[in-house]
Amino acid sequence: MIKTIEWTDQGVRMIDQRKLPAVEEYPVFRTYAEVAEAIRSMVIRGAPAIGVAAAMGVALGLRDSKAKHVEELRKDFEQITSTLASTRPTAINLFWAIERMKRLFDELVRDGADRRSIAGHLIEEALTIQAEDIENNKRMGRFGQDLLPDSGTILTHCNAGALATAGYGTALGVIRAAVENGKRLRVVAGETRPFLQGARLTAWELWKDDIDVRVISDNMAGTFMHQGLIDAVIVGADRIAANGDVANKIGTYPLSVLAKQHEIPFYVAAPISTLDLKIPDGSHIPIEQRDATEVTHIGGVRIVPDGVSVFNPAFDVTPNKFVTAIITERGVALPPYEESLRKLSVGGPAGRPDAEKDS
Ligand code: MRU
Numbered sequence: 001m002i003k004t005i006e007w008t009d010q011g012v013r014m015i016d017q018r019k020l021p022a023v024e025e026y027p028v029f030r031t032y033a034e035v036a037e038a039i040r041s042m043v044i045r046g047a048p049a050i051g052v053a054a055a056m057g058v059a060l061g062l063r064d065s066k067a068k069h070v071e072e073l074r075k076d077f078e079q080i081t082s083t084l085a086s087t088r089p090t091a092i093n094l095f096w097a098i099e100r101m102k103r104l105f106d107e108l109v110r111d112g113a114d115r116r117s118i119a120g121h122l123i124e125e126a127l128t129i130q131a132e133d134i135e136n137n138k139r140m141g142r143f144g145q146d147l148l149p150d151s152g153t154i155l156t157h158c159n160a161g162a163l164a165t166a167g168y169g170t171a172l173g174v175i176r177a178a179v180e181n182g183k184r185l186r187v188v189a190g191e192t193r194p195f196l197q198g199a200r201l202t203a204w205e206l207w208k209d210d211i212d213v214r215v216i217s218d219n220m221a222g223t224f225m226h227q228g229l230i231d232a233v234i235v236g237a238d239r240i241a242a243n244g245d246v247a248n249k250i251g252t253y254p255l256s257v258l259a260k261q262h263e264i265p266f267y268v269a270a271p272i273s274t275l276d277l278k279i280p281d282g283s284h285i286p287i288e289q290r291d292a293t294e295v296t297h298i299g300g301v302r303i304v305p306d307g308v309s310v311f312n313p314a315f316d317v318t319p320n321k322f323v324t325a326i327i328t329e330r331g332v333a334l335p336p337y338e339e340s341l342r343k344l345s346v347g348g349p350a351g352r353p354d355a356e357k358d359s
Helices: 032-040 047-063 070-085 092-110 115-145 171-180 197-208 218-226 252-261 337-345 353-358
Strands: 005-008 011-014 151-156 184-190 213-216 232-235 239-241 246-249 266-269 315-318 325-328 331-333
Touching: 005 047, 005 115, 011 032, 011 047, 032 047, 032 070, 047 070, 047 092, 047 115, 070 092, 070 115, 092 115, 115 171, 115 266, 115 325, 115 331, 151 171, 151 218, 171 184, 171 197, 171 232, 171 266, 184 197, 184 218, 197 213, 213 218, 218 252, 232 246, 232 252, 246 252, 252 266, 252 315, 325 337, 331 337
Parallel strands: 151 184, 151 232, 184 213, 232 266, 266 325
Antiparallel strands: 005 011, 239 246, 246 315, 325 331
């Protein structure tokens, strides 16, 4: 399995996703500030992977804190978490992971634990978050693969694979599970301008796994659907509102509209940690605006005339009416999502019989 992210005594090692597929490099980020910068600059990306990186960043920062007493340690903790929280606003897994680390920190301080033991427990917690993510993806895969045809072509967007998680992937995890189960699937990966996660990352990891993958430019999807060449669409998510509206990589929304028009099922695969049930609908999801150079340049070469402005929203919101089902590690949610997501979030039945399979 690809090692997206790893804890080491020297710091957090990550595969540098900005350089793939040309160069496979695993730099070590030695401070929490370096980890934060790695998240911001997309060395590591994908909502669940960002969450794991943030948890490891918190643990690293605390381990290396020079604080002499607990009040100083708390100040450091706040500085560390606010730096990490300021990196990418849309992926809720970032805030979920920081919150989980904070709960444990508060508990340990309350219990009078010393600095060394607090740091030790936080490192363990970050490793648990990482291990749980892989486990969750495999469970998601077992639920989701049932929804895919025995043979056919699946369109995906961006990268919701091993590289976007601690391993195995969400949307690509479902595809992996289906292939492992003997289904004969071909994947069509939209290139995903401007950062090209589809062309560079999805193509790379599926190719490494010997899964049949073809890349298309984003504007080809409609034609392929019209020609009857796509049997299902499956994507990941950065945040899912209580009503099932889904924020994911820019370009997901138009695919969902096209899928509806062509009567093709449109699936979203995401862990429970991607649910944001505090917000009623997608209009409350903060959309990250990224640097203009991602649009004006490709591979360091300017393609937009100098002096011309661009837009670069990193995510869009797909309304729940275009989402056929949401696949999680606790089962598959079907519309109406207010009800099915709420049930899943408290560990209840998933709204379809498959949920019982994963007891
Ligand atoms: O900007 P990115 O590359 O972090 O965006 C990633 C996505 O949009 C993924 O589809 C999403 O995070 C789900 S990853 C399992």
